[in-house]
Amino acid sequence: MNLEHRVYKKLLEVPKGKVTTYSELAKAVGLKNGQRAIGRMMNKNPYPVIIPCHRVILSDGKIGGYAWGENVKTNMLSKEGIKIKNGKILDADKIYRF
DNA sequence: ATCTGGGCGAGCA
C-alpha cells in the first residue's frame, strides 16, 4: 500500500460532519511537512466519489482549494453540517484529529 | 493582514 492509499484510508476515518486538515493528515501518515504533497494527492484523487477530499481544510480553518472549485467544496461541507463564513469554518471543534 | 521560505512526492522530459 503506497502513500496515496494510506492518505485516502486515513481520510475515510473522518466522519461525516467533521473535517481534518492537510497538516493533520500529513502527520498521520508519517510526513512531517508534507502538507503540499497531501494537497497534490487530493488533486489527483483517483476516486473522487469514494474519497471525501472535500473534508480536508487548511490548518487555520480556511477551506482552501478544490479541484472542482472551492465553491463546490464549500457547499458540500455546508450540507454535511459544517458552518462556513467567508471561506472559513466557524466551528473549530468540528476538526477531526487522528 | 500580507509576504516568504521551506517542504514532500508524483509526473514528465
Add this chain to the structure above:
DNA sequence: TTGCTCGCCCAGA
C-alpha cells in the same frame, strides 16, 4: 536515472 515543476499548504516574521 536525474532534475525540475507544480499542487486543494504551513509557520514564522
